[in-house]
Amino acid sequence: MKTLAKVSNGHRLPGVSNWIEDWFGRELPSFSTEFLPSINKPATNIRELPDSYELEVSAPGWKKSDFEVNVDNGLLTISAEAKKEEEMSEDNYTRREFGYSSFKRTFTLPDTIDSDKVDARYEDGILYVILPKVEHARQKPVRRIDIK
Known part of the structure; x- marks a missing residue:
């Protein structure tokens, strides 16, 4: 009571x-870290096209030179690293700020990817990684079969 x-x-x-x-x-x-956004893991979309797969990595605020994309033994690794330092002095005060951010994502590539032709570009805050399919894995156009 x-x-x-x-x-x-x-x-x-x-x-x-x-x-x-x-x-x-x-x-x-x-609280579960599973539901909290993580700076170290940018959101990634994977889209299948007839001749390739396209990864879209959301990474606004980065520069093209911050990224590194590697293919090694069937693994695609996308990483980025950025350092920022700023110092400002006025009157008797000095302010110094610095920051560091990075991320790394690794994907296992299927055998249907032509790893020698992987390409990447960065535009408007999105890193696009193009993963071309090998010839036998590409979608073939519909072929009409005549009935005899």
Whole structure:
């Protein structure tokens, strides 16, 4: 049973001890990093086209020179690294700020990818990685079969 404390206007409010009991008796919410956005893993879309796959990596604010894209033994690795330093002095104050950010994503390529022809471009905050299919894996146009 909760006790109420009287206030000067005659209304009753929960007492401090009840408020503390309620607060500490509650189950605290749990947070999972699975649902939190991660700076170290940019969102990536993979789209299948007739002759290739296209990866779209969302990376706004980066420069083309920040990226490195490698293909090695069936693994595609996309990484980026950026450092920023800024120093400002005025009067008797000096302000120095610096930052570092990076990410790395690795994808296992299927045998249907021609790894010698992988290409990449960066425009409007999106890194596009084109993964051409080998000839036998490309979609063939519909061929009409005559019935005899």
